[in-house]
Amino acid sequence: MxxxxxxxxxxxxxxxxxxxxxxxxxxxxxxxDDMTEIIPLVWALAKPSIRPRHWEEIxxxxxxxxxxxxxxFNLSQLLSVPLLQFKDDIEDITESADKQLxxxxxxxxxxxxxxxxxxxxxxxxxxxxxxxxxxxxxxxxQEKLExxxxxxx
Amino acid sequence: MNAMRYVTPFKSxxxxxxxxxxxxxxxxxxxxxVQNLWTNLVSVFTSRDIAK
Numbered sequence: 001m002x003x004x005x006x007x008x009x010x011x012x013x014x015x016x017x018x019x020x021x022x023x024x025x026x027x028x029x030x031x032x033d034d035m036t037e038i039i040p041l042v043w044a045l046a047k048p049s050i051r052p053r054h055w056e057e058i059x060x061x062x063x064x065x066x067x068x069x070x071x072x073f074n075l076s077q078l079l080s081v082p083l084l085q086f087k088d089d090i091e092d093i094t095e096s097a098d099k100q101l102x103x104x105x106x107x108x109x110x111x112x113x114x115x116x117x118x119x120x121x122x123x124x125x126x127x128x129x130x131x132x133x134x135x136x137x138x139x140x141x142q143e144k145l146e147x148x149x150x151x152x153x
Numbered sequence: 154m155n156a157m158r159y160v161t162p163f164k165s166x167x168x169x170x171x172x173x174x175x176x177x178x179x180x181x182x183x184x185x186x187v188q189n190l191w192t193n194l195v196s197v198f199t200s201r202d203i204a205k
Contacts, residue, residue, distance in 0.1 A: 107163055149171060
């Protein structure tokens with residue numbers, strides 16, 4: 001899509017000079033220029049970092065009905081939204097989404113997953129018949145707890 | 154993490170997790186304190202001479 005629009009852009013500037021004063025030329029040129037700006041927005045919105053909450057934000061901002069959750073949601077439906085009018089806000093949303101995804105991964109994979117599978121060793125002690133003492137890996141656990149509390153704060 | 158602008162969608166999860174991990178830290182610390190005292194003293198109080 002990117003390459004195609006570049007080709008259109010070049011072809012358009014190569015048109016004979018006399019055409020350039022025509023309204024049809026101006027319309028065409030405008031359409032190509034707009035598309036050149038819209039495509040990066042579409043790419044950004046297609047990223048996995050874009051979640052329903054981001055679409056909801058865009059829907060509210062644009063006041064347009066975007067059927068993002070529909071299985072038949074397609075490009076022409078997205079292009080019918082005046083994306084360019086909201087370019088800066090959409091860029092802001094998509095950039096935040098990338099950073100949110102990074103943070104979410106850190107939270108889920110580095111921290112939550114670690115504790116989901118962590119084991120606490122409780123050992124027996126001399127004459128006591130139930131396990132009652134912490135030992136073995138307890139120092140590692142304490143170090144990880146400290147590390148993660150610092151990371152979360 | 155909790156101070157970052159991008160935490161907003163996960164703020165409640167992060168806050169909850171800080172509380173949870175801090176509680177576990179405190180419990181382990183107290184447990185070890187009691188455990189150390191007890192393992193040092195148990196022999197004193199169970200040895201026959203003192204038990205009498």
